[in-house]
Amino acid sequence: MRSSIASAAFVALLWSGSARADDWPQWLGPQRDGVWRETGILDKFPAGGPTVRWRTPISAGYSGPAVAGGRVFVTDRVLAEGAKDPKDPFKRGNTPSTERVICLNQADGKILWTYSYDCPYTISYPLGPRTTPSVSDGRVYTFGAEGNLVCLGVEKGDLVWARDLKKDYGVKAPLWGFSSHPLVDGQKLIVVGGGKGSIVVALDRATGKELWKALSAEEPGYCPPVIFETGGKRQLIVWDSDAVSSLDPETGSVYWSQPLKPAMAMAIATPRLQANSLFLTGPGAAALLHLRDGAPAAEVAWRGDKMKGFQSVFGTPFFEDGYLYGVGKDAALVCVKAETGEKLWETMAPNRGKKLQSGDFFIVKNGDRFFLYVESGDLIIAKLSPKGYQEIDRAHLVDPMSAAFGRVVVWSHPAFADRCVFARNDKEIVCVSLAAP
16 A cells, blocks of 8 residues: 555656646747757657647737746737838838737637737838747736837736837837847846947836946847856846947946947847857857956957858857857858867758758757757757757748748747747747647
């Protein structure tokens, strides 16, 4: 009898551990590092593809979803009746539009509430919002393509506070819109998108009141802020059109700065840190910085250019065991030895051999393999190592619909939570099970 009870308790303990479900409450997941830590995930997709748990119609946007507390948050844009965007998506216009924040029930995809606001679009590629919502302590924070920063209650979508960065800091929207995913840090909300002396701004996340502002640059760029603890300090890393800088996240004081100018202010990909090595990449710009032990300081280990290694447009690379995996020229998947910048291999396999202008993909690690989400709407399971790329399986999640460089694409980062993947295009958001049988 004691043996049976002990066995039952042990099984229950194992089950409770395996049944724990993780959230994906912000850009790149719970720790903002592109690692999905849930277990019990399938090794290969079942015949006929993975199970679609639900599909819900939404409108257009590049923004990825966030998943937290049994709810899914996503933003989109609705054109005013009769309004049309410029025929050339690269050109700026002035199109009457509405931006929306949508909250769905994680279990069945039912829309629980929607918050909307008037938002004329003046940007290039005016599909919709760019940034992933950030969810924390009963609030959701969203940052729209035209600079509307909104804090809402997660239960009912009630407005807590709102800011208009264009108005507040006397700036116009960047060419491709405000795209830097907001960062919650303690009682602060940190955003990138101001002007002179206000490239990065910290706000009281309860009230929206400015706590500090810092940095000046020709343009704010599009790179998400991220905080690393290194050199004996918590360092806020901000990459704008001119330089990468480290700041004290409590005060905005600058610890160090290194020049790094990508083409057309396209500082987009999130900086990645391993040990004391910080890597940044963008069109025409790549650099590995060594961060000093014991004090916040940085020196350049090497710089690359668009003909070497990475040429990421918006895809964030993965940094592991001294090697970097990410996007190279023509959307090739590339492996680079971090310390030297030496390219070890490249492959066009994720995009089925196609060379793609401004092509990109998203990389998330789970256990000993990776999930790659490519612009065709395919999700790939693969092994990545210094020896090469090994594709295990792939499945199609959503159809590409956004026009870009003579093709249609999905340029929205999925969320991974509750043993599912949540992905969207310009017509719908879907929840697809990735649970092991």
